[in-house]
Amino acid sequence: MAENSNLLAEQRRALILDEVRRRGGVRVNELTRRLNVSDMTVRRDLDALARQGMVEKVHGGAVPVLEASTHEPGFEAKSALELTAKEDIAREAARLVTPGSALALSGGTTTFALAHHLLQVEGLTIVTNSVRVADVFENALRHGTAPAQAATVVLTGGVRTPSDSLVGPIADRAIRSLHFDLLFLGSHGISLEAGLSTPNLAEAETNRSFVASARRVVAVADHTKWGTVGLSTFASLNEVDTLVTDVGLPLEIRSAVSEQVREVIIAGTVPGVPLSD
Structure with a gap:
């Protein structure tokens, strides 16, 4: 069987x-036909997705992992996923x-990755509720790697979540008293119906303040966040000016998102290819 070489492993997965x-489950033989790859390739992909906790393997295929909408993974668990995309x-x-x-930078592993790219941008004022994001700038100052006009970083107070974000009334009051040119917003999940959501009710309110x-x-979310819905929505898609995602997001989803979000930026160089019917 001649395999489809146009898809990278991350795109295919x-x-x-x-x-x-979307379908609530798929069979291996269906995927081999749709993707034009071998049975072994599909099984390797399913193994990889199962290791990441994205699907549950069953005899002859895979089904979605049924997670409670209140389940909130810790920062370390999330930081090991989708490193290239982030x-x-x-x-x-x-x-x-x-x-x-x-x-303003909300909490999350993608905003944490963004913080490293902002280290050399001069004259920034950054407000964040992420302990991890604040640490990026603090460490740069401590080691002398920050520019002459280093960023002024304000860390809100609040109660710490499993993802190392500070949330609650103290954070909310501080954020609502300020005005930001740009907000970079991470999320636990994103969908057409639920928008951006999180399992943590207090974090949802803090993100609404942002x-x-x-x-x-600006929402920053890799393709694996698509279709995941947390307990509480903190922003609808039409409240998002720009979505920055990666090439793993299928074309049909990009098209649907573009109808609600003003601008969609696809990070990476290889265009995505949707499954064909």
Whole structure:
């Protein structure tokens, strides 16, 4: 069997994941026909997705992992996933930043990756509720790797979540008193119906405060976030000005998102290819 060489492994797995979530399960023989790859390739892809906790393997195929909408993975667990996609997204998102801007960065592993790309942008004022993001700038100052006009970083107070974000009334009041040129917003999940969501009710309210205080909202989310819905929505897609995602997001989903989000930026260099019927 001549395999389809146009798809990278990450793209192929994103398409498989989308198909599993959309249909509630797929069989190996269906995927081999749709993707034009071997049975062994599909099984390797399913093994990889199962190791990441994205699907559950069953006899002859795979089904979605049924997670409670209140389940919140820790920062370390999430930081090991989709490293290439997050780095691509962070690089593209950093290009949106002008020196001297007032920025807000919410918690999350993608905003953490973005923080590293902002280290050399001069004159920034950054407000964040992420302990990890604040540490990036603090470590740069400590080791002398920050520019002459290093960023001024404000870390909100609040109660710490499993993802190392500070949330609650103290954070909310501080954020709502400020005004940001740009907000970079991570999320636990994203979908057409639920928008951006999180399992943590307090974090949802803090993120709503961020959205209310920002002139421009930029959501940063890799393709694996698509179709995941947390307990609480904190922003609908039409509240998002720009979505920065990666090439793993299937074309049909990109098209649907573009109808609600003003601008969609696809990070990476290889165009996605949707499953064909």
